[in-house]
Amino acid sequence: MKLKDGVIISQVENEYVAVFAGEAGKACSGMMRMNKVSAFIMERLQQETDEAQLVAALLERYEVSEEDARKSVLFVIDQVNKAGIMA
Amino acid sequence: MNAFFKLADLVVAATFQYEYLLKQCKDYVVRRPLSVDMEISVSSEDIAKERAKDNNGGFSNGYIESLAFYRKFAEQAAAFDCILFHGSALSVDGEGYLFGAPSGTGKSTHSALYRRQFGDRVEMVNDDKPLLRRMNGGFYVYGTPWDGKHHLSQNISVPLRGICFLQQGPINEIRKLTFFEAIGASLGQIYRPEDKEALSKVLHFTQGMLQSVPVFELKCTISNEAAELSYRTMKGAYNV
Numbered sequence: 001m002k003l004k005d006g007v008i009i010s011q012v013e014n015e016y017v018a019v020f021a022g023e024a025g026k027a028c029s030g031m032m033r034m035n036k037v038s039a040f041i042m043e044r045l046q047q048e049t050d051e052a053q054l055v056a057a058l059l060e061r062y063e064v065s066e067e068d069a070r071k072s073v074l075f076v077i078d079q080v081n082k083a084g085i086m087a
Numbered sequence: 088m089n090a091f092f093k094l095a096d097l098v099v100a101a102t103f104q105y106e107y108l109l110k111q112c113k114d115y116v117v118r119r120p121l122s123v124d125m126e127i128s129v130s131s132e133d134i135a136k137e138r139a140k141d142n143n144g145g146f147s148n149g150y151i152e153s154l155a156f157y158r159k160f161a162e163q164a165a166a167f168d169c170i171l172f173h174g175s176a177l178s179v180d181g182e183g184y185l186f187g188a189p190s191g192t193g194k195s196t197h198s199a200l201y202r203r204q205f206g207d208r209v210e211m212v213n214d215d216k217p218l219l220r221r222m223n224g225g226f227y228v229y230g231t232p233w234d235g236k237h238h239l240s241q242n243i244s245v246p247l248r249g250i251c252f253l254q255q256g257p258i259n260e261i262r263k264l265t266f267f268e269a270i271g272a273s274l275g276q277i278y279r280p281e282d283k284e285a286l287s288k289v290l291h292f293t294q295g296m297l298q299s300v301p302v303f304e305l306k307c308t309i310s311n312e313a314a315e316l317s318y319r320t321m322k323g324a325y326n327v
Contacts, residue, residue: 013267021282031270
């Protein structure tokens with residue numbers, strides 16, 4: 001899985017926002033607001049990846065349980081699908 | 088047809104097909120500029136693409152070409168720290184204030200209240216699609232000839248001192264938006280380029296602007312008090 005082209009993620013104070021150009025912009029004209037972990041997952045989703053790789057990447061970077069990491073990954077995937085920005 | 092236009096202090100070498108654009112931009116024409124910042128050529132394909140967008144049925148080719156031209160300008164302008172904001176901009180005593188709201192909420196009406204309340208101290212900058220630009224660390228609002236159905240605009244620029252998002256309400260009340268509320272509301276009114284790099288520039292521009300220009304939400308009635316409240320609040324906030 002991979003995001004459509006055109007996703008821009010930027011840090012705003014202690015959080016992150018994503019806005020969408022190009023193909024992603026055609027699907028979503030809104031703005032997504034997210035925390036550091038979700039932004040990390042979104043960045044990883046800019047290249048082809050899968051759920052297991054995303055969970056592994058989170059475990060490597062952050063002090064989280066595998067269960068929590070998987071929850072975060074599934075949450076972001078769900079949000080991305082709802083926004084229509086998965087390629 | 089060919090002409091040079093100066094929009095937000097950017098010189099554009101324009102190539103286009105219909106006289107509509109030339110007439111619209113007559114106050115922005117420059118002759119023999121010393122340098123050119125961008126080149127924009129509107130093709131028949133650009134016009135067809137623009138016509139295919141929402142609600143553009145029934146308009147003349149000239150009008151559609153003008154929209155296509157401004158869209159192309161906004162795509163390139165981001166690289167010059169210049170963005171298109173859908174809103175009504177005016178100046179009071181030479182300082183710029185910008186009102187944003189979904190179409191039909193009353194931006195133009197609120198601007199008209201300013202003219203009634205403050206008289207000659209008010210100059211309309213642009214009632215529909217002004218340009219914002221960062222120059223030497225400051226933010227400025229510029230008049231453009233894409234100026235709404237009442238054609239209220241002037242070829243002037245003033246420093247931007249405040250932004251206010253309007254909602255209709257039973258009473259007048261105003262509050263400062265948090266940074267996140269402000270960025271969400273602003274991005275709703277700012278032209279978002281299709282090009283990724285340009286959109287990234289727009290996002291950074293917006294973040295920078297919100298660090299120096301205070302943003303409010305005004306719930307308001309159609310009254311002089313509403314104009315007085317938004318003006319006093321925005322002016323007070325900038326001076327602090």
